[in-house]
Amino acid sequence: MIQTLFETPSTYRLTETEMAAPVPQVQAVLFDFSNTIFQMISLPTWLRRVGAAAGRLALLDAPGAEAEVCHQLRTAFQLPSVVALQESRDVSPERHRQAMRGWWSHVDFLRGAEDAAYRELAAPDAWIPYPDTEPVLRALRARGLGIGIVSDFPWDLRTHLAHHGLDALIDSCVISYEQGREKPDPQLFFHACAALGAEPRATLMVGDNPVRDGGASACGLRTYILPAENRTGERGLADVLRLVT
Template identity: 75%
Template sequence: MIHALFETPSAYRPTAAEMAAPVPRVEAVLFDFSNTIFQMIDLETWLRRVGGACDRGAMLEEAGAVAEISRQLLDAFRLPAVAALQEGRDLSPERHRLAMRGWWGHVDFLRGVEEMAYRELTAPDAWLPYPDTEPTLRALRARGLRIGIVSDFAWDLRVHLAHSRLEDLVDACVISCEVGREKPDPQLFLKACADLGTDPRATLMVGDNPVRDGGATACGLRAYILPAEQRTGERGLAEVLRLVT
């Protein structure tokens, strides 16, 4: 459900006393979801799942098939009409589905099976945590910190948390498709703080996008931005533990 209004303010305005006081210790950590604590399965695995679901698996056995599909995906993404569809796609499931269909329709392997491809994209096991996600969340929990997720995502990411048995380590989720806003809108960060019952000044936002996730600093939070890179090993989340010591 999209909520048009929140009880939290639209901007953070510290009092003179707060500005003069020492910076409070971190009491809560907010994480971006995609490419911060979870990542989608690799392209070839996804394509093979799609191929298996629609009887196109044999097409992937041809030499260079996956590389050609990757090329078509990149080329299609650059088309002005396709790029326009991506704007605001995480504001609702409907907009995201339309954006994906408009993109995949330009790719030979995916054309005509977009709905099956979408089901494989959103399957509970299509998004997996980085190796250092669970250890970091458990270490934060052991230190008594509250944990939240603030994500531009087009469906309920809790299904992926549940699949990986991490849902009990997250106290609150603020998802763009549920609130009708995208980062860096301050409402998302402030709503997460309100849901956790923590002061924005005592909250750390961790993400991989300096504009969207770094926008948390405009409403009083601290931010830690990870390198924007596709990782197959640990994400580097252990550094967060040093920041909350």
């Protein structure tokens, strides 16, 4: 086989027969979780839940108090020490908890209430699906496609799926904390495809991070990257249905 001068970096190789054959139809769709099919509750809502749980709710009622907490959170997240803690934070619950505590310790309102803050972050109803998540999942299910999740997440996100009655629409979850590795590690994508019984080249990965989720393309998967923007309305997932026809 004649090699091209520059090859796309990849963890898979096609045979000459596969290269000449038609591209296979999509048999399965993998989704990132956070900011793709689910989002965290709003920051003000989370802060008030933390305040109620820690007996500090009144502190948020002072004029400008809530805005100041948000400002401190954003500022603290830029600190070199906090940035360093975020590296590989989703490979284990312990590392994620350490990363969050290290961040929140720089915020007056959260200092000393880190345990309550973490409980509210991981609560089953603290993560909610986008308005178009369920309709798209059901449409994919109706077409007989396998559906999986590949997510960098530090706890069992299945609790959030179950809370919103969507667990029956997901066939498999590959989660970083269970695997001890984060995207774009190829093993996560290959494991997800194997769990669905789908060839990588017949699988579509949908996410919002061009590096982490886009890494699926080096494993032979087709990849669709959503705009990395905060959404409260539909996420734009209906486009996925056009990609699997």
